[in-house]
Each structure stands twice: as C-alpha cells, then as structure tokens.
Amino acid sequence: MALEPYRRLLRLPGVPVLLLVGLLARVPSTATGMALTLHVVESMKLGFGQAGLVTMASTVGMAVGSPLSGRLVDKHGLRPVLAVTTGAQAAFWACAWALPFPALVAAAALAGLLALPVFSVIRQCLAAMVPLEQRRMGFSLDSMIVELSYMTGPALAVAGVTTLGSGPTMAIIAGGMTAAGLGLIALNPPTRSAEELARPEARVPRRRWLTPGLVALLGTAAAATFVLTASELALVGTMKNAGETAWVGLAVAVWCVYSLVGGFVYGGLSRGFSPLVLIALMGLLTAPVGLAGADWRWLVLALLPAGLLCAPSLSSTVEAVSGRVPAGARGEAMGLHGTALLVGGALSAPVAGAIIDAHGPAWAFAVAGMVCVVMVAVAVPFWRGRAVSAASAVAEEPAAVSTR
Known part of the structure; x- marks a missing residue:
C-alpha cells in the first residue's frame, strides 16, 4: 500500500505534533491501572x-467524568478543563502511595472523575484539524498510537513498581500526567475547524443528537472492548493452564502488532466500512479461537484474523461518532464514546473470568465473540437513524427562530 496518503495527512499543519503529544500523553494514562493494582497487592500487601x-472505583469515576469533561470543553474551551484535570491528577498521584485503603478507594474515584481527558481530546481535535476525506486515516493512525501506548504504559508500570517501588513509580506517573496536561495546554489544539468556527451554528439539544442510532453505535463500541478484554483474559488463562505464562508478554505483543497492521491498512483504503460490520466480523472471528487448543503459538496465530480488525473496528466507531454529531457537541459525544469503551471492558472482565473458572478459556472466546455479534444485531435496526450534523443545525436555525 502506498505511503503517500499518510504523508499527506502528516503534512497538515499541527497534526504530527498533536499525534506525537497524544502518544506521549497517553503512556502515563495507560500505566495507571497496573500501577494501582500492583501498589495494592505488592506494597499494601492486600488481595486482588x-x-x-x-481500579473499579477509578473506572466508574472515569466513566462518569468522560462525557462531563467533554461537555465542559465544548462550553468553556480546552485550557480550563485541562488545567483542572492536570492539577487533580498531579495531586492524586503525588500522594496516592501514602493513603490508607479506604481513602485510596475514595481518592481513586475522584481522580477518575477528574481524569485528564487525553483520549477524547486528541480525537476531538483530530476531527477539527483533519478534512473529512482524511479523517478515517487520521483516526486509524490514532488507534495505532493508542495500541502503542497500551503496549508501553502497563509494562513500564510493572517495571517501575518491581524495581523502584510504588511510591517512586506513582511520582513518575504524577510527573508524566503533569507534563501531558501542560503540553496540551501549551499546544492548545483547536476543537473546531476554521470553517466550523466561521459558520453560525444553532445550539442543538442533546436529545436531538443523542439519537437511538448513536446509542446503538456506542453499544457496539462497548461490545468491541468487551470482546477484546475477554480475549486477553482467555489468552492469559490458556497460557497459564499450559504453564507458559512466561510468554504472555510476547503473545500479547504479537496480538497488538496484528492490530497495528490492520489499522495501517484500513486507514489507507479508499473507502471505509460500517463499524457494525467490522465489529460483527471481529466477534465472529473471535468465537472459534479457542479451538486452536492449548499451544499458545497456535492460539496467537488463530487470533490473527480478529486481531487485524481491532484498530479498524475502534477507529471506525470514532469516525462514525464524529460524523453523527454537531461540532458544538463533539467533545461530549467523544466523552460518551470513551465511557462506552470503559463500560465494555469493565463488564467483560468479571464475565470472562467467571467463564474461564467454570468452563475454561476456550468458552470465554466463544461467549465473548457471540455477545459481540448479538450486540451488533440489536443495534442494526437503529443504525440508520438520522444524524444531526453541524450543517443541519445551521439549516434549522431560521425555523427555530421563527417559532419563538
């Protein structure tokens, strides 16, 4: 595949810097869950x-806070939200190591509520900075960057806690969070394009753009992270049963490479595909993976078809969300998208764990894949609902004025 389309994307003013800052800013964010887990287990000597x-308290806080911070970005701009959330993250990670367990749970929930909205902000700004015809490539490249951050952040957290201890590791995360927030504040990327700023836009009520079609899309995004989280747990469970846990890191890394390759190819296609199609295919291709048996090498090979669809599936949901809401609500919509991803992963972990304990990892692959397919089937009747774009908001402004 030709690299020229990617070169054109990276020539757009501000895009390379935004993507680089997005990569560096996401690494400390992806390290937080592992750092908290290891701190409680290793330093506090408590159980899993x-x-x-x-981690559940932190996740619930993030699920609630993500759309709230997006709405505040839409209303007040990027810098005030980043200033508050950066300060909150710096304060929490600087003192989390010294908190007793009950206080740590409460503080983790509050820190989650005031999480640095780096994932949704980067996507919102990409939608503003990249022309419509190049957005699929932009979001695909962003999904690849997310994969890289998830390959890096948790591994660094493990290395930090095991070699330095949880206190110094959390101090490093505090510094990383502060640097990420300050970097985004200094960069101050636009959240709306020049055309969107120049074009008068009616305020679209949430009930107008939060349509059944968008809710269905968010449900399929949650289904995508449901199947991905379950697959990761089933992969680890299979390798643990076979006594091959030493190779878990390599297996997960290879799986991530599949996703990177898929995202790169998908971003360069002349046309995209419906997120419902991609996510349904990912579920169908995941369901039979457990038939590969207990040999982790065959299992990793069996993950190839579904793995290639990971980044394309997630990037297609971001592209669809950005195209179905007006520019003035894009931040809140991206926040809801982030919440959907969190909910899917949070629901998957206990379900997949229970299936692995009761019936074995192969059934976790099968059940997660079919849950994904069923969720897409439920979403299909709502998918073609009318989207509310910025242009339609402008078009309806005279009618709205005339009825007052």
Whole structure:
C-alpha cells in the first residue's frame, strides 16, 4: 500500500505534533491501572479483590467524568478543563502511595472523575484539524498510537513498581500526567475547524443528537472492548493452564502488532466500512479461537484474523461518532464514546473470568465473540437513524427562530 496518503495527512499543519503529544500523553494514562493494582497487592500487601475495588472505583469515576469533561470543553474551551484535570491528577498521584485503603478507594474515584481527558481530546481535535476525506486515516493512525501506548504504559508500570517501588513509580506517573496536561495546554489544539468556527451554528439539544442510532453505535463500541478484554483474559488463562505464562508478554505483543497492521491498512483504503460490520466480523472471528487448543503459538496465530480488525473496528466507531454529531457537541459525544469503551471492558472482565473458572478459556472466546455479534444485531435496526450534523443545525436555525 502506498505511503503517500499518510504523508499527506502528516503534512497538515499541527497534526504530527498533536499525534506525537497524544502518544506521549497517553503512556502515563495507560500505566495507571497496573500501577494501582500492583501498589495494592505488592506494597499494601492486600488481595486482588481489594485491588479490583480500587481500579473499579477509578473506572466508574472515569466513566462518569468522560462525557462531563467533554461537555465542559465544548462550553468553556480546552485550557480550563485541562488545567483542572492536570492539577487533580498531579495531586492524586503525588500522594496516592501514602493513603490508607479506604481513602485510596475514595481518592481513586475522584481522580477518575477528574481524569485528564487525553483520549477524547486528541480525537476531538483530530476531527477539527483533519478534512473529512482524511479523517478515517487520521483516526486509524490514532488507534495505532493508542495500541502503542497500551503496549508501553502497563509494562513500564510493572517495571517501575518491581524495581523502584510504588511510591517512586506513582511520582513518575504524577510527573508524566503533569507534563501531558501542560503540553496540551501549551499546544492548545483547536476543537473546531476554521470553517466550523466561521459558520453560525444553532445550539442543538442533546436529545436531538443523542439519537437511538448513536446509542446503538456506542453499544457496539462497548461490545468491541468487551470482546477484546475477554480475549486477553482467555489468552492469559490458556497460557497459564499450559504453564507458559512466561510468554504472555510476547503473545500479547504479537496480538497488538496484528492490530497495528490492520489499522495501517484500513486507514489507507479508499473507502471505509460500517463499524457494525467490522465489529460483527471481529466477534465472529473471535468465537472459534479457542479451538486452536492449548499451544499458545497456535492460539496467537488463530487470533490473527480478529486481531487485524481491532484498530479498524475502534477507529471506525470514532469516525462514525464524529460524523453523527454537531461540532458544538463533539467533545461530549467523544466523552460518551470513551465511557462506552470503559463500560465494555469493565463488564467483560468479571464475565470472562467467571467463564474461564467454570468452563475454561476456550468458552470465554466463544461467549465473548457471540455477545459481540448479538450486540451488533440489536443495534442494526437503529443504525440508520438520522444524524444531526453541524450543517443541519445551521439549516434549522431560521425555523427555530421563527417559532419563538
């Protein structure tokens, strides 16, 4: 595939810097869950149940806070939201290591609520900076960057806690969060394009753009992370049963490479595909993976078809969300998208864990894949609902004025 389309994308003013800052800013964010888990288990000498409670509190906070921060970005701009969330993250990670367990749970929930909205902000700004015809490539490249950050952040957290201890590791995360927030504040990327700023836009009520079609799309995004989280747990479970846990890191890395390749190819296609089609295919291709058996090498090979669809599936949902909402609500919509991804992963972990314990990892692959397909089937009747774009908001402004 020709590289010229990617070169054209990276020649757009501000885009290379935004993507680079997005990569560096996401690494400390992806390290947080692992750092909290290891702190509770290794430093506080508590169980994985208590560690799960802390991470659950953080996840619930992020799920609630993501659309709220997006709405505030839409209303007040990027810098005020980044200033508050950067300060909150710096404060939490600077003192989290010293908190007793009950206070840590409460503080983790508050820190999640005030999480640095780096994922949704980068996507919102990409939608503003990249022309419509290049957005699929932009979001695909962003999904590849997310994969790289998830390959890096948790591994660095493990290395930090095991070699330096949880206190210094959390101090490093505090510094990384502060640098990420300050970097985005200094960069101050636009959240709306010049054309969108120049074009008068009616304020579109949430009930107009938060349509059944958009809710269905968010449900399929949650289904995507449901199947991905379950697949990761099933992969680890299979390798643990075979006594091959030493190779888990390599297996997950190869799986991530599949996603990177798929995202790169998908971004360069002349036309995209419906996210419902991509996510349904990912579910169908995941369901039979467990038939590969207990040999982790065959299992990783069996993950290739579904793995190639990981980044394309997620980037297609971002592209669809950005195209179905007006520019003035894009931040909140991207926040809701982030919440959907969090919810899918959070629901998947206990379900997949219970299936692995009761019936084995192969059934976790099968059940997760079919849950994904069923969710897409439920979404299909709502998918073709009318989207509310910025242009339609402008067009309806005279009618709205005349009825007052």
